[in-house]
Amino acid sequence: LSFNSFPNGFESINLGGKIPLGLKRKGLRIVVTGGAGFVGSHLVDRLMARGDSVIVVDNFFTGNKDNVQHHFGNPRFELIRHDVVEPLLLEVDQIYHLACPASPTNVVGTLNMLGLAKRVGARFLLTSTSEVYGDPLQHPQVETYWGNVNPIGVRSCYDEGKRTAETLTMDYHRGAGVEVRIARIFNTYGPRMCIDDGRVVSNFVAQALRKEPLTVYGDGKQTRSFQFVSDLVEGLMRLMEGEHVGPFNLGNPGEFTMLELAQVVQETIDPNAKIEFRPNTEDDPHKRKPDITKAKELLGWKPKVSLRKGLPMMVSDFRQRIFGDQKNPGA
Ligand code: NAD
Ligand code: UDP
Ligand code: UDP
Numbered sequence: 374l375s376f377n378s379f380p381n382g383f384e385s386i387n388l389g390g391k392i393p394l395g396l397k398r399k400g401l402r403i404v405v406t407g408g409a410g411f412v413g414s415h416l417v418d419r420l421m422a423r424g425d426s427v428i429v430v431d432n433f434f435t436g437n438k439d440n441v442q443h444h445f446g447n448p449r450f451e452l453i454r455h456d457v458v459e460p461l462l463l464e465v466d467q468i469y470h471l472a473c474p475a476s477p478t479n480v481v482g483t484l485n486m487l488g489l490a491k492r493v494g495a496r497f498l499l500t501s502t503s504e505v506y507g508d509p510l511q512h513p514q515v516e517t518y519w520g521n522v523n524p525i526g527v528r529s530c531y532d533e534g535k536r537t538a539e540t541l542t543m544d545y546h547r548g549a550g551v552e553v554r555i556a557r558i559f560n561t562y563g564p565r566m567c568i569d570d571g572r573v574v575s576n577f578v579a580q581a582l583r584k585e586p587l588t589v590y591g592d593g594k595q596t597r598s599f600q601f602v603s604d605l606v607e608g609l610m611r612l613m614e615g616e617h618v619g620p621f622n623l624g625n626p627g628e629f630t631m632l633e634l635a636q637v638v639q640e641t642i643d644p645n646a647k648i649e650f651r652p653n654t655e656d657d658p659h660k661r662k663p664d665i666t667k668a669k670e671l672l673g674w675k676p677k678v679s680l681r682k683g684l685p686m687m688v689s690d691f692r693q694r695i696f697g698d699q700k701n702p703g704a
Contacts (some may be wrong), residue, residue: 407471409436457482479534559624563602564690581642591653593632600625601683604676624663
């Protein structure tokens with residue numbers, strides 16, 4: 374494993390020069406909804422690098438053109454400003470469906486992309502979430518666990534939206550024979566993550582860089598398991614190319630309390646960073662950690678980048694986006 378610099382300025386993982394997937398199947402036409410977002414843009418980089426034609430469909434609700442700008446001018450790349458709530462007519466082989474604001478439009482967008490997959494015979498991959506397990510009563514979470522979700526809580530819109538999206542995906546699979554794949558993604562971080570959307574890793578990193586106190590919600594003893602984005606993208610591609618429907622947990626089993634995470638951020642950025650306690654949000658899951666036995670066995674996948682290795686790569690990207698980087702003027 375080595376670290377390289379991308380032309381647009383941040384570091385990424387080099388998997389030793391190998392492109393593990395897709396060598397045998399060149400020239401696929403692939404839609405990535407939400408491809409201008411954090412995870413989507415990294416996925417697009419990998420698909421472009423292996424020679425596929427990629428259509429990004431994004432309404433820039435949370436995503437950003439800057440994330441995919443380095444592909445502009447490449448004849449294999451297209452960017453369409455479009456809300457997936459509206460029907461969409463395309464001819465493609467595969468659909469990676471990542472577009473998702475935390476709202477019921479999640480369901481309508483998924484329905485449309487499944488309709489598209491059915492019409493053109495494309496393979497459809499849903500990026501679901503560990504939130505389908507709610508505040509889990511089973512630990513670590515295995516794919517067979519049905520979850521513990523409050524249907525009327527403040528986070529239900531997202532959780533239930535994804536649960537419904539999984540249901541629709543399986544219904545189209547069983548009822549209309551659509552080839553589908555379901556990934557349940559656990560907390561993911563890395564370069565290009567939204568700076569201000571309130572997630573814990575981006576909050577702590579931005580706060581430490583700006584010399585503000587790290588805001589720990591509640592007692593900070595709740596846990597999450599943090600996965601670096603390149604590991605996730607590798608898992609998504611293996612899932613799409615493989616023979617198994619899923620659902621598959623894609624996450625890094627390394628589990629941290631929020632206080633431990635704050636400590637790692639202090640070690641990485643600023644040992645003197647202060648910690649400030651704030652009231653926690655309602656229905657916050659107490660713990661979360663993926664059981665990834667199924668992905669290991671059936672996809673031959675496991676994460677490679679630990680939090681201590683991955684965090685510095687995110688920090689250099691955040692540093693550059695927050696302060697600008699004089700040493701890297703073209704970025
Ligand atoms: P993101 O917000 O960076 O990316 C989502 C993209 O979808 C954005 O570019 C946004 O503009 C676009 N989008 C939103 N609504 C749209 C619509 N109606 N039509 C077209 N485009 C739309 O988020 P991300 O972290 O990259 O997440 C990607 C996917 O992975 C999402 O489905 C998310 O639910 C799932 N996921 C992410 C995590 C994580 O930790 N990042 C964890 C679990 C699941
Ligand atoms: N759809 C789309 N693109 C297509 C095919 C369908 O956006 O190429 C949308 C369509 O508008 C509908 C949804 O996907 O809202 C579900 O389509 P499906 O054909 O399964 O359902 P139906 O239209 O028969 O209710
Ligand atoms: N959190 C925190 N400080 C913050 C933001 C979040 O302590 O500034 C906590 C939050 O209460 C939760 C955990 O970090 O327990 C993860 O929150 P996030 O929103 O990143 O992810 P999710 O809850 O969706 O897993």
